[in-house]
Amino acid sequence: MTAFASLPATSGAYSQGPQVPKTIKVSQLNHYFGEGELRKQALHQNNLEVRRGEIVIMTGPSGSGKTTLLTLIGTLRTVQEGSLKVLGNELNGASRDEIVNLRREMGFIFQAHNLFESLTAFQNVNMAAELLDMDRKLAQERIDYLLNRLGLGHRIHYKPKSLSGGQKQRVAIARGLVHSPKLVLADEPTAALDEHSGREVVTLFQELARDEGCTIIMVTHDNRILDVADRIVNMVDGYIRSDVAVHETSVICAFLRQFPLFSDLTTSTLTDIADKMMVQEAAPGDVIIRQGDPGELFYLIRSGKVDVLIDDAGESRKVAELDEGQYFGEAALLRDEPRNATIVARSKSVFYTLGKADFKDVIARSKTFVDELRNVLASRT
Numbered sequence: 001m002t003a004f005a006s007l008p009a010t011s012g013a014y015s016q017g018p019q020v021p022k023t024i025k026v027s028q029l030n031h032y033f034g035e036g037e038l039r040k041q042a043l044h045q046n047n048l049e050v051r052r053g054e055i056v057i058m059t060g061p062s063g064s065g066k067t068t069l070l071t072l073i074g075t076l077r078t079v080q081e082g083s084l085k086v087l088g089n090e091l092n093g094a095s096r097d098e099i100v101n102l103r104r105e106m107g108f109i110f111q112a113h114n115l116f117e118s119l120t121a122f123q124n125v126n127m128a129a130e131l132l133d134m135d136r137k138l139a140q141e142r143i144d145y146l147l148n149r150l151g152l153g154h155r156i157h158y159k160p161k162s163l164s165g166g167q168k169q170r171v172a173i174a175r176g177l178v179h180s181p182k183l184v185l186a187d188e189p190t191a192a193l194d195e196h197s198g199r200e201v202v203t204l205f206q207e208l209a210r211d212e213g214c215t216i217i218m219v220t221h222d223n224r225i226l227d228v229a230d231r232i233v234n235m236v237d238g239y240i241r242s243d244v245a246v247h248e249t250s251v252i253c254a255f256l257r258q259f260p261l262f263s264d265l266t267t268s269t270l271t272d273i274a275d276k277m278m279v280q281e282a283a284p285g286d287v288i289i290r291q292g293d294p295g296e297l298f299y300l301i302r303s304g305k306v307d308v309l310i311d312d313a314g315e316s317r318k319v320a321e322l323d324e325g326q327y328f329g330e331a332a333l334l335r336d337e338p339r340n341a342t343i344v345a346r347s348k349s350v351f352y353t354l355g356k357a358d359f360k361d362v363i364a365r366s367k368t369f370v371d372e373l374r375n376v377l378a379s380r381t
């Protein structure tokens, strides 16, 4: 799970807030192929949560388990160990009927398009609509819309043999989307497409996510489309190695960049730090840290104001006010001492916090950070 699960509204899917229902919840998922001595573990303790309307891109080297995870989520394989919830249904132990019903809510876009050669582009997509008992008029409108939107308006009545590889792929995409699925699973959807067509496809995905709340999970090696992801999940050897919420990380990076103390860090170090930060919210009057307590977190004020209070012979004395763009909590971490002041939220506030070990790691990497902290600490003692 990413560190930013509680981040307030930012952009895209996240503007729906943290209470957005989960489309997928993977917990401690293992998967094996083969029997006996040939048995091989393809997925190891995978955990993942995907919210409604998110676009997730899965990356990783060949054989790292992306397709295995995608096909498990798509009910195309049986869950062996662990829990996998899709659209509220637990798949481990699910009945045949449950799986059949669930599949109707999903759209599949896989590389092998399997279009019927004797049917036109329109008829191929319509066949999926008929199998799903879609209303005829609605289906007709949706097929027209999708095929036009994917740049196939002029080829709507062509059969696959008269279509290029990229055009066939776009028919397969329309077929996977015709029934307005709640979840789309796509394996290399843009691999056969030129840059322009690939962009058309992912722009359509973004519209479906934004306008219909459709959740999209794509396996891709196509770096040209990484920018549409809300989250990038990287797999290595059957493990989810990283799960980065892209928009949130970049929002935090942009914020961190304004601080002189982060100015000499490279983008990749900054991204690394942003990914480790947590978000904490406070209401007016909330005590954020208390004098005398051990220090575990460093705080950056994203928005709001706080009072710095010092307990002086039993009397609480206000010594400073801090607001957006300032930070606190560093002294106790650096000196391994208890907190030397109490911090109370003056207004509704949002903080980014960094744990002690990560904070010390940042310090080790940034000379500006060290110089600035030295000055700040000197001025506060």
Ligand SMILES: Nc1ncnc2c1ncn2[C@@H]1O[C@H](COP(=O)(O)OP(=O)(O)OP(=O)(O)O)[C@@H](O)[C@H]1O
Pocket: 033, 034, 042, 060, 061, 062, 063, 064, 065, 066, 067, 068, 069
């Ligand atoms: N049907 C199968 N039988 C046996 N082993 C399999 C089977 N399918 C996948 N595997 C193995 O499981 C591991 C994960 O494979 P998977 O296809 O999920 O990886 P991937 O990341 O999708 O790779 P690619 O990017 O090449 O599609 C690999 O070691 C693969 O050899």
